[in-house]
Amino acid sequence: MKFVDEATIDVAAGNGGAGCASFRREKFIPFGGPDGGDGGKGGSVWAEADRNLNTLIDYRYARRHEARNGEAGRGSDCFGAAADDIVLRMPVGTIITDLETETVIGELLEPGQRILLCKGGDGGFGNLHFKTSTNRAPRQKTPGWPGEVKKVRLELRVLADVGLLGQPNAGKSTLITAISNAKPKIADYPFTTLHPNLGVVRVGPEKSFVVADIPGLIEGAAEGAGLGHQFLRHLQRTRLLLHVVDLAPFDPEVDPVKEAKAIVAELKKYDAELHAKPRWLVLNKLDMVPEEERAARVKDFIKRYKWKGPVFEISALTREGCQPLIHAIYDHVAAEQRVIEERDVRFDSPDPIE
Structure with missing residues (x-):
């Protein structure tokens, strides 16, 4: 299935039904009074996060989504029926933006979370609504209110704890295959990865984290070289x-x-906050370097690169050095997670009685 992480759609809520101006007319009841009912409410449009979706492909071709209008009111005190709401299911991590105002309507960050995109119009009032002690035969009625209409942009940013960054053919897909159950395409030519891949790394019972692998970044990506910056947004929610x-x-x-250095420069051009995220250096493909040359080559690289952060020496193909890397990542991710415990006053110990 094709990976789509951007889409623009039109959403329209239903209009409210019109009110009815009617009078009760029955034999032997000459003064029946007004009995026109109100109109029904138009359907609203909601967005809901679905854990079973991982792409916006459904909205690439289905560009317009409309809810039904509410029914009009009728005589004999009959109110119009309200229209059903429609729910648009989207992947977790979708950001919804109003194109007209360029404001973010909301972000779907948890499965089952709902966001109101367009509110349905309220129904109009029938003449029964205007009956008073002084106005016993009202002939007023109001039309239904129109529903909201918007043009929105959907942008998917995958939810991952760790993001892999590097040149094409650096071994990112091989690494995510070695440490998780993800099965991305692996080949000996550049840009084998054409869309982000997610993998869940299980460290132990109830201990895991999510890794995101994006297509390789090359020098000049800011000017459109390679696949450009179009997939770097998927790293903005990572912790490492x-x-x-x-x-x-x-x-x-x-x-x-x-x-x-070119990768870091492109990262800084794209987003300063992304450049400021914690970043570790992973030196890969050490199995291709003779054992007697490994230490010298690693030392020379770190010296010329002027790197002072954490360094891990691995071989993703043979899985050498992967376990220490996995445990270090989990410790970092677990430390970053903030658990907020709400205090329940029912379990507070009472003050001692003096």
């Missing part, structure tokens, strides 16, 4: 970035230090 570097590139003339 893993900068994966290939220490054994195919081309011997390629300098890993220069490539790593």
